[in-house]
Amino acid sequence: MCAVTDASKGLVLVVEDERPIADLVRLYLSREGFGVQVEHDGTAGLAAARRLRPVACILDIALPGLDGTEICRRMRADGDWTPVIFLTARDDEVDRILGLELGGDDYVTKPFSPRELVTRVKTLLRRAAGPPEVDRxxxxxxxxxxxxxxxxxxxxxxxxxxxxxxxxxxxxxxxxxxxxxxxxxxxxxxxxxxxxxxxxxxxxxxxxxxxxxxxxxxxxxxxxxxxxxxx
Known part of the structure; x- marks a missing residue:
């Protein structure tokens, strides 16, 4: 588990068992002003999501313990609709579709550009914040x-x-x-x-x-x- 970093744009939870990838994602998110909590297995990831209430979650699909899709399913069952982006190294479209059907908002296939991933996070958060027309x-x-x-x-x-x-x-x-x-x-x-x-x-x-x-x-x-x- 990586210690929580406080930052102005809110906390992003990253659940990724490949430590070099997790470290790279944390680095790029931190540079953009996000706090980052990294977990390396699904059980700890779900507990962190429930405890910390991050602004967004980045979930690897293939994880020890609970996989990413099961984390998302349990979050949605809890009434937690925090934006979720899945990471997957698999070519099988079934994994991506299953993640979306369980309430995921987006997915990124490995290998990926960390800059693109950060852009996806920022785009999701802008959308979740809503448009400026508050009475629309x-x-x-x-x-x-x-x-x-x-x-x-x-x-x-x-x-x-x-x-x-x-x-x-x-x-x-x-x-x-x-x-x-x-x-x-x-x-x-x-x-x-x-x-x-x-x-x-x-x-x-x-x-x-x-x-x-x-x-x-x-x-x-x-x-x-x-x-x-x-x-």
Whole structure:
């Protein structure tokens, strides 16, 4: 376990069993003004997430003890929706998709650029902070989205969304009826180019629809193109 470092931008929890990688990530995050707590196994990582309440978590998928996806699953079961980025050395898309389905916000495949990883963290935190328009409310049918408070509800029943799910829904509702390609959604919501894989968008749309329940039809698939919000 690495001692907590206090910094102005908040604490990031890094759970990575490869110590050189963990040290590199800690170095780059510290340079950007983040405090960093490093844990090297999943059990200690989950305990740190519960104890420290970091602003973001970076979780390796393959960990001794609990793996990264199980840490995320238990955090979400606890009602903890701290932004999560997964690290994976595996080529198998199943691992990445499973992580996203369990409530992860993003993933980075090893080997990776530590600068890119820090950028992903900063992007997630900017999105979680919400836009400057504190009174911006969008509605579509029974769905209400309050961008200032970053809350969503269907028939006045609150929805529990990750930061990425919220931003995906907000982007679609920003222009109802406009069809967005998967590449456009990756660029607008995730903030990076299509090399990340359009399957990421599909998984998040499926998660959003599942949480919308009876209002899932508000998000429509346009075959061969992408998605649109359509009442």
């Amino acid at each position: 409310v969008r509605t579509l049918g029974p769905l209400t989205l309050d961008q200032g408070r970053r809350t969503a509800a269907v028939h006045q029943q609150p929805l529990t969304l990750t930061a990425t799910e919220f931003d995906l829904l907000a982007h679609l509702l920003g222009r109802p009826g406009r069809v967005f390609t998967r590449e456009e959604l990756l660029a607008a919501v995730w903030g990076y180019a299509s090399h990340a894989g359009t399957r990421t968008v599909d998984v998040h749309v499926a998660q959003v629809r599942a949480k919308l329940g009876g209002a899932a039809s508000l998000i429509r698939t346009v075959r061969g193109v992408g998605y649109t919000a359509d009442a």
